[in-house]
Amino acid sequence: MPKASSLYYAGPATKTVRRDGTVTHVRYGKAVAEEICRRIAMGEIWFKICNTGRLPSYTTLYDWLRKHPDFAEGYAQAREMAADLRADKALVVAEESTAATVQSDRLRVGALQWRAAKGAPKRYGSKAGESDRHDAAPPREIVIRVRQFERLIGEDGLAYVREIPLPPEDEA
Template sequence: MAKVGRGLPAPKSKRRVKYGPNVVRLVCEDLASGMTYNEVTQGRGRPSHSSLYEWRRRYPEFAEATDAARAFGAEVCGDRALEVAEQATEETVRKAKLEVDTLVHRAAVLAPERWGGRGAGLRRAEPIEVVFSVRRFEKVVGPDGRVCVREIKPEGEV
């Protein structure tokens, strides 16, 4: 009988990192430098993915801080895309285009209001109210034999 998990790497044993201002600052600095959640969780003294998501759910101020940090990270991605594009040569243009497109897409994911392609200064659409009214009609044959249509008004309307 085959062993369960055979061929899979053993899970990393991580010490549970407690939520606090120092770890929040560290996580936000890393996110603001353009790092991914995966990169942020690597190394000793770093929170796990599940801790980050739990903290975002439990602490609204942490969610707000990480969102702001990721928006700064989007700017880093945009700056890096510009550097890659400027350094491209005829031989490297295909690879550079892929890298630039990936960086710009990542920036759009991190900060869609700024990098999402909707243009600067556009606000989200406000909900509108749509009102439908139903009118009823009937077919009427006139005294001259011509057929016409007449609206049936609700009681009390003229």
């Protein structure tokens, strides 16, 4: 039997295991919420950690996110932390790649980058930093001027083109 001080032991079981292996009726608590956020931040995916220990089923997580704003905030921060971790892992894999492992490493880097972009789209998404660039640079102004030319024949018999001066825009 686990120690009473263990994070996973909170007295008698408060969950029911169904025939398909899913767990129901896990009560929301600060310790369980912190454990979920900690494991998500360390890069574990919810699909692998749900229904283990005192953790709830896959769908219960979404119920808790809707019902508990403090948990939703912690979960969002944990996902951003996991995105940073995945981006760092992608860099390590790319740096340690060799000619023999380049194909499999390319797949791993691509998957890590994709997952990082989904976890923190503002930072790692395809349009990351685009809004920052637009805010920093002033808007550009495009000016189009219409000019008119006429074809003339010079005294030497050669043709040339001369611009016809237009009146200023104020007068037009």
